Every structure is written in structure tokens, then in C-alpha cells.
Amino acid sequence: AQTVTQSQPEMSVQEAETVTLSCTYDTSESDYYLFWYKQPPSRQMILVIRQEAYKQQNATENRFSVNFQKAAKSFSLKISDSQLGDAAMYFCAYHWTGANNLFFGTGTRLTVIP
Amino acid sequence: DAMVIQNPRYQVTQFGKPVTLSCSQTLNHNVMYWYQQKSSQAPKLLFHYYDKDFNNEADTPDNFQSRRPNTSFCFLDIRSPGLGDAAMYLCATSKISGRAPTDTQYFGPGTRLTVL
Numbered sequence: 001a002q003t004v005t006q007s008q009p010e011m012s013v014q015e016a017e018t019v020t021l022s023c024t025y026d027t028s029e030s031d032y033y034l035f036w037y038k039q040p041p042s043r044q045m046i047l048v049i050r051q052e053a054y055k056q057q058n059a060t061e062n063r064f065s066v067n068f069q070k071a072a073k074s075f076s077l078k079i080s081d082s083q084l085g086d087a088a089m090y091f092c093a094y095h096w097t098g099a100n101n102l103f104f105g106t107g108t109r110l111t112v113i114p
Numbered sequence: 115d116a117m118v119i120q121n122p123r124y125q126v127t128q129f130g131k132p133v134t135l136s137c138s139q140t141l142n143h144n145v146m147y148w149y150q151q152k153s154s155q156a157p158k159l160l161f162h163y164y165d166k167d168f169n170n171e172a173d174t175p176d177n178f179q180s181r182r183p184n185t186s187f188c189f190l191d192i193r194s195p196g197l198g199d200a201a202m203y204l205c206a207t208s209k210i211s212g213r214a215p216t217d218t219q220y221f222g223p224g225t226r227l228t229v230l
Contacts, residue, residue, distance in 0.1 A: 033218075035218070037221075044221060044222070044223040044224065045157070045204060045206075045221035045224075046221075047218060047219075047220070050218060091156060091157075100145065100147075100162055100164065100169065101159055102157075102159070102206075102219055104156035104157055105156060106155065106156050107154070107155075107156055
């Protein structure tokens with residue numbers, strides 16, 4: 001079974017500091033993608049970052065970077081220089097190339113403290 | 115800007131009264147998805163269209179139906195809404211690459227459904 005686990009229901013970070021959100025997943029497949037989506041209070045789901053499983057190099061998008069550990073099936077998101085606008089629900093998601101589904105974790109609610 | 119649009123953003127219906135939610139996209143993507151998201155939960159896939167091919171998730175209730183009259187539009191019909199169907203409904207799209215849809219899904223802003 002393909003599952004995605006986010007063990008931190010809530011996290012908080014001081015503005016300008018760094019925070020890491022955890023995600024683990026379970027799959028027997030080798031060809032897949034991993035994502036972090038952000039869902040602010042306005043509720044539109046926005047893609048933050050994307051990682052192909054076959055790439056060893058960790059994806060980076062400006063202040064957002066991931067630590068992808070394929071053997072450990074771990075995919076954490078690091079947010080550097082946190083801003084008030086980063087406050088949102090963050091979902092980790094998995095997509096196997098042989099199917100259409102996105103499997104979501106249960107989300108981590110991030111609060112940014114001014 | 116290319117985007118995914120959902121109308122209405124807020125919908126109130128009465129228990130048992132049919133309701134239709136709309137999604138349109140200007141991304142020219144082949145695949146369109148409908149998700150149900152209840153408060154503080156992850157989105158749950160209801161079904162998706164791969165071009166004109168309809169793919170229903172095994173646990174999607176029969177109360178939920180969908181139509182895709184053309185590439186740009188997709189509708190979610192709830193035939194007899196119950197109180198448990200109150201949720202945010204998210205539409206998403208992705209494009210075909212080779213044999214399978216590419217990985218990235220693009221989401222609309224959602225329609226929040228209230229059932230009285």
C-alpha cells in the first residue's frame with residue numbers, strides 16, 4: 001500500500017527562522033514523484049516543490065528545499081527565513097507514474113510567529 | 115494567466131436537493147480531478163477524467179457523479195446531498211505525457227459546500 005505520513009500536525013516558527021516539516025512514505029515502486037503543497041487559509045492548494053525519485057539531488061525553490069532520503073523513504077521540507085506569508089497547511093504528497101492518484105499526508109499546520 | 119477556475123466559491127444547498135459544482139481550466143490539460151476535503155483533513159480523490167475516460171475511485175459514493183462535456187470543463191453533481199457531504203470540493207488538472215499523466219496537479223481555489 002502506498003501511504004504518506006506527516007507526524008507533525010502542527011508546527012510553529014519565529015519569523016526569519018528556519019523550520020523543517022517531516023514526511024515519510026511507503027511504497028514498493030521505484031518511479032515516483034514527491035511534492036509539498038501549501039494550502040493557505042484562503043484554501044487554494046499551491047505547489048511548493050517537486051522531487052523526482054530518480055534524482056539524487058535535492059530540489060530547491062528559493063527559500064524552500066527538501067531533504068530526500070530515498071532509502072529511508074523520507075522527504076522533509078525546509079523553509080528558510082520564514083515569512084508571515086508562509087503560514088499555511090502543508091501537505092506532503094506522492095505520485096506513482098503508473099497511476100493517476102496523488103496520495104496526500106494528513107498535513108502540518110505551520111504558524112509563523114512575528 | 116492559465117488557471118483552474120471553480121464556480122461558485124461558496125454553495126449552500128438543502129438536504130437532498132441536487133447541486134452542481136463547476137470547474138474550468140485554461141491550461142489545456144487532459145486530466146481533470148475532483149477531490150473532497152473535509153475540515154483539517156487531506157483531500158480525498160473522488161474521481162478523475164483522463165480525456166473522456168471516467169475513472170471512479172472505489173469508495174466514492176454513488177451519490178457523486180461527474181460530467182466532462184469538453185476539455186475545458188468538468189462538473190461535479192451531487193444528487194442528494196447529505197449533511198456528511200458538507201466539505202470543500204477541489205478541482206485539479208494535469209497533462210498527459212507519454213502513457214500517463216505527468217505528476218504535477220494544479221488546483222483550483224475550491225468550492226465550499228454547506229448542506230442545511
